[in-house]
Amino acid sequence: MPADHVDWLRREGRIVIVGASLAGLRAAETLRAEGFAGELTLIGDEPYEPYDRPPLSKSVLLGKASPHRTELPHRREIDAKWRLGVAATGLDLSAKRVKLADGDEVEYDRLLIATGVRARPWLKADEARLDGVCLLRTRDDAADLYQRLKAGPRRVFVIGAGFAGSEVASACREMGVPVTVAERAGAPLVGALGGVIGAVAADLQTENGVDLRPHVTVTSLEGDPVGRVRAVHLSDESVVEVDVVVVSLGSVRNTDWLTGSGLGAGPRGIACDAGCRAFDFRGIVTDDVFVAGDVARSPHALFGYQFLSLEHWGNAVAQAETAAHNMICHGADRRPHLWMPAFWSSMFGVNIKSVGVPPMGDQLMITQGSLAERRFVGVYGYQGRVIAAVSFDNTRWLEFYARQIERGAPFPVEFPTMDRRPEGRQPVAADFPDPSLPTHGPTVTLTGYSPADQQLVFHPARH
């Protein structure tokens, strides 16, 4: 009987978590907090216990924290079997077994997949191998990059001006290192926040001495005879001499190990329902495989049931807690993961935060402060509703806008606000790039429908 099965599971079942980072750890803690007394195994391919990533591109690069010491505090004892430094390489859904790189197999009654994403490498492998070409995702990456910045390079070149790339550029300037940033779009952060806000980010960079090159792509990386990177070639035919290149072209979801498993997993992540239960490739929900964090994409009722992939710290925590809860309770007690997307970043001494899904917005109003002062709140509208908000050094207002989004408050924003300026009385186009064009490092990927999907051909089944 199903009810008995859940009781049995809670007492002596086996739960396996693949991906021992933020989402994996918080899920393990929640399982124990909610009374799971069975066997818990955490599998992680990194040799380290769960650590925090956001400081890697901020305090670590500024020398204010050690890249080796960003381990996450534990909220409670989790009494788990840790399999660190070994990757999961396969999944047998019917035998309920995870295969490991060392040949071992681990059986589960319930599985949580929290394998996150990895940094997208430079596309030409031989150039990517040049000494001085760096990525920034892991603590080893951060330790390596920090050493290189500290050594006082002639110039650092950042490919891609998303949040991560812009944070690296900011750290370079603060350390007095010359830096060039190349971005295919017209400005930094355009994919995440649109062109109007992107223009503010562009000013921030240039005023802080960043050599910003919008509307260009990198065509090749050139090495010297001993294999160190020496120069970067751009699509406008210019060449920049550098010692360090930071590739910041967004991320790739860690789903390769699931190829052939029958799970609905692919380059866009693992599709799951709002209860964090993974779909198989036929679109049927599984009942014993759950997903959380950066690798998951799940439908959100507030945002038109779009499947959202969120590379957000807060989402990883919230989704892990919901997944863990749902893994060990009866159907009627399950909760949906309907988290209000929220993200922060800081660069050039400015605190940037957003709530909701800015790329869904087509219009923007500056409801407080002004763009010129770089202290403002921008509200995004979509089909007459408030869909997102972003703040530059104005974080206290975001909570208010989060409530507006939840309530589907009307857009254009009509209420009078403090510090409303003439420029904020009319909405303007938010100026997002064509969604079918890939952007660097989106913080939210709308995957429910993309114009790029028009290549899909649907063949109805014949009966």
Next chain:
Amino acid sequence: MRLVVDLNKCQGYAQCAFLAPDVFAMHGEESLVYNPHAPEEQRERLARAVAACPVQAITADGLDGAGEQGTGSAQEARDAR
């Protein structure tokens, strides 16, 4: 001691930077930077900062009430390099 700040919650009130200036600092008007590995001698100050944060954004090993102390110390020993 390990700590993490949920910067989605953080409102930049700077209480923590006032109470434990060696661990937390404001960077610009509103952004908080912190050392996620506070030295042991900061325990007292850190505890005060955790308690004083108006939005309870700070989680620290053994300091946030729910957590049992000493969690993962065996891990830590094993992972120390």
